[in-house]
Amino acid sequence: METLIGLNCSAAECTSLSPSAPIWQDVLAQAMTGELIAAMNYTSLSEICADPEEVADALEHAAIERGHAARFAAEGRKIGVDVDNNVEAKHWKRLREAFLRCIAERDFIGCLIVQEIMLESFAVASYARVGKVAPGSLGKTFAAIAAEEEEHVDHAMAILRAERALDAQRFDEKVYGLHLEVMTTLAKMLAKECKDGHCEVCHASCMKPSLFDVSLSAAELRGASLQQYLKTLDMLGIPGEVTLAWVSQLPV
Amino acid sequence: MDVDFALIGHQESWRAAADVLAVLRGRERTPLPDDEIRDILPWIPPRAVCHVEVGSIVSSKSVGAKACGLYIDSFIPPDRLEAAYVHENIARVRAAAACAIKAGAKIVSLGGFSSILIEGNFDQLPERKDKDTVFTTGNTLTVAFIVQGIKKMCEMEGRNLHRSTLLIVGATGDVGSGCARCLAPLVRRVLLSARNVERLRRLAAEFEADGVQVEVATDLLENGGQQFSAEADVVICAASLASPSLLLGRVAPDAIVCDAGYPKNLSPSAQMPGAKIFFGGLGQVTGGLRFTPDFHGILNRHPFPDVVHGCLLEGMALALEGRFEPFSQGRGFITPERVKEMETIAARHGIYLAPLYNSEGQVEHGFHCQKEWPSAGTPPSEAWTGYPPASGVP
Numbered sequence: 001m002e003t004l005i006g007l008n009c010s011a012a013e014c015t016s017l018s019p020s021a022p023i024w025q026d027v028l029a030q031a032m033t034g035e036l037i038a039a040m041n042y043t044s045l046s047e048i049c050a051d052p053e054e055v056a057d058a059l060e061h062a063a064i065e066r067g068h069a070a071r072f073a074a075e076g077r078k079i080g081v082d083v084d085n086n087v088e089a090k091h092w093k094r095l096r097e098a099f100l101r102c103i104a105e106r107d108f109i110g111c112l113i114v115q116e117i118m119l120e121s122f123a124v125a126s127y128a129r130v131g132k133v134a135p136g137s138l139g140k141t142f143a144a145i146a147a148e149e150e151e152h153v154d155h156a157m158a159i160l161r162a163e164r165a166l167d168a169q170r171f172d173e174k175v176y177g178l179h180l181e182v183m184t185t186l187a188k189m190l191a192k193e194c195k196d197g198h199c200e201v202c203h204a205s206c207m208k209p210s211l212f213d214v215s216l217s218a219a220e221l222r223g224a225s226l227q228q229y230l231k232t233l234d235m236l237g238i239p240g241e242v243t244l245a246w247v248s249q250l251p252v
Numbered sequence: 253m254d255v256d257f258a259l260i261g262h263q264e265s266w267r268a269a270a271d272v273l274a275v276l277r278g279r280e281r282t283p284l285p286d287d288e289i290r291d292i293l294p295w296i297p298p299r300a301v302c303h304v305e306v307g308s309i310v311s312s313k314s315v316g317a318k319a320c321g322l323y324i325d326s327f328i329p330p331d332r333l334e335a336a337y338v339h340e341n342i343a344r345v346r347a348a349a350a351c352a353i354k355a356g357a358k359i360v361s362l363g364g365f366s367s368i369l370i371e372g373n374f375d376q377l378p379e380r381k382d383k384d385t386v387f388t389t390g391n392t393l394t395v396a397f398i399v400q401g402i403k404k405m406c407e408m409e410g411r412n413l414h415r416s417t418l419l420i421v422g423a424t425g426d427v428g429s430g431c432a433r434c435l436a437p438l439v440r441r442v443l444l445s446a447r448n449v450e451r452l453r454r455l456a457a458e459f460e461a462d463g464v465q466v467e468v469a470t471d472l473l474e475n476g477g478q479q480f481s482a483e484a485d486v487v488i489c490a491a492s493l494a495s496p497s498l499l500l501g502r503v504a505p506d507a508i509v510c511d512a513g514y515p516k517n518l519s520p521s522a523q524m525p526g527a528k529i530f531f532g533g534l535g536q537v538t539g540g541l542r543f544t545p546d547f548h549g550i551l552n553r554h555p556f557p558d559v560v561h562g563c564l565l566e567g568m569a570l571a572l573e574g575r576f577e578p579f580s581q582g583r584g585f586i587t588p589e590r591v592k593e594m595e596t597i598a599a600r601h602g603i604y605l606a607p608l609y610n611s612e613g614q615v616e617h618g619f620h621c622q623k624e625w626p627s628a629g630t631p632p633s634e635a636w637t638g639y640p641p642a643s644g645v646p
Contacts, residue, residue: 192291223295230297240299240351241322245545247296248276252288 025081026207033085035069048106089200091189116156118182125228126221133215187250190222257321257571258357259564260348260366262328264515271550296327298348306568307540309602319571324348350378353385358576361390361567390563392580395430396595397562398532400605405508419443419484422491424451430586442466519611530608530615535565538602559606569598
């Protein structure tokens with residue numbers, strides 16, 4: 001495993017960088033942006049919750065996600081890079097807008113589907129893959145945050161399964177509607193090449209072609225994310241042949 | 253919906269996998285490029301792909317007019333069928349089996365490598381609550397169709413099976429040993445080839461006790477290999493050959509050769525110009541077969557309508573019969589009596605030996621065979637030109 005700069009210095013103080021540091025910088029920037037979007041989503045969710053316990057839960061989740069973003073920023077400093085974020089970047093902005101539409105409709109279930117089923121599947125799977133190959137504390141942090149994200153997916157699953165039990169057809173149609181919007185955007189983000197131009201998060205050119213240098217690939221991150229998404233939908237009880245067709249229709 | 257049966261399978265080529273994904277993606281969308289399919293497919297968890305409805309030619313109170321089921325794909329990537337991936341593939345078959353149990357399937361047939369992987373290890377299948385889902389390898393009906401095919405080819409070629417020397421490659425496997433038990437009493441001499449010498453000796457001893465003239469070899473290429481099989485004029489390849497050229501020059505030049513391996517890889521012109529090769533173990537449904545969505549010619553890629561591997565047809569036949577029992581399990585238990593019983597059940601519901609064909613097309617005449625093999629985008633009405641004439645139905 002390559003040695004990264006592991007000093008307790010600020011990014012500005014570090015004078016020499018590992019050749020892979022710019023790649024991790026972009027990986028961290030995407031992760032940090034995702035965590036901040038999640039924090040914003042949970043804060044918004046708290047505003048439509050009627051039950052004080054749900055309000056507290058949502059705010060607690062928002063704080064946890066902000067904590068994740070801070071840990072990613074700290075990992076960047078350890079390897080000598082500043083980790084930027086851009087919640088206004090085109091894909092992330094579209095994902096946030098999809099969530100806000102659910103908020104506008106005071107659609108608590110829709111919010112959980114977008115955040116917990118779709119965005120968290122992506123986060124859990126991709127962080128876990130990064131956690132396996134990233135060196136030192138960087139890898140440990142990704143792996144630990146993947147595990148934490150997976151835990152709070154469990155909490156939402158119980159609510160969503162109960163909702164599906166009331167009217168499976170209506171529930172599945174709702175998931176499909178959100179899938180078309182959110183997963184299409186995520187699929188474009190996860191495509192092997194960014195066909196719509198710069199993602200507005202990577203600090204220079206697209207980092208995807210460089211992922212091979214750190215034993216990752218865009219195809220692997222996409223595959224793992226879609227697999228996690230399908231497994232999560234299976235846990236909800238949506239028929240496998242239905243969800244397979246949904247995923248097969250996504251852009252590549 | 254009641255799930256009478258589930259069929260577990262996988263795609264044996266990237267083209268087949270591409271066609272499956274093209275149907276799921278919808279004809280209005282651009283098909284996925286090949287490199288994307290190779291990237292995506294290994295990540296797909298085993299799951300149902302489509303609903304299957306099979307019709308019987310009879311209907312009464314005791315047997316059903318139709319049975320409904322699911323096709324579950326284990327999504328074993330076509331380039332990962334080798335031994336190196338065995339643990340990964342067993343995990344996939346287990347996950348596919350779990351899907352069948354979750355769907356409430358009453359009987360599950362294991363197709364292709366699924367049965368090979370689990371054949372001797374049924375304990376590797378997932379736990380079943382109340383044991384209300386049973387599993388069958390489907391090998392008994394596969395054996396029935398191989399044996400029927402050999403007899404039919406002999407008849408077509410004017411050969412006397414009783415004067416033949418039968419060579420079985422992969423003789424100690426479940427299908428190979430089942431074929432040997434059915435055909436040994438009918439031929440002059442039996443040659444058995446397999447890798448495991450102990451199993452070979454045990455099988456040979458079984459036949460010798462019945463007065464059958466039998467010889468064994470662990471490797472057709474070993475010293476004397478050519479002499480061992482040179483007289484073989486009826487050959488069953490029950491195991492997919494590592495190299496199809498293995499048989500070249502090692503069997504009688506005009507031998508009848510049944511390619512019963514998986515995937516099928518024997519080609520008549522290139523490898524054995526004089527041999528009469530056919531693909532064995534295939535049956536045809538005549539009571540109607542429907543896939544939803546429409547996977548006709550995609551999941552069953554044969555040049556005749558409603559042709560399916562015998563192993564999968566066994567589950568459908570048992571479902572139509574209302575016999576939800578693990579008819580074929582383990583290795584080496586297939587007897588001529590069980591084969592007879594299974595082919596009787598299948599025939600009762602209109603499931604017969606498929607018209608014989610090989611990689612170059614039809615072997616027997618009088619059947620309408622499409623010129624090109626089906627692919628996505630070929631409407632079923634154009635792909636399939638109808639059932640064989642009455643002579644094809646026993």
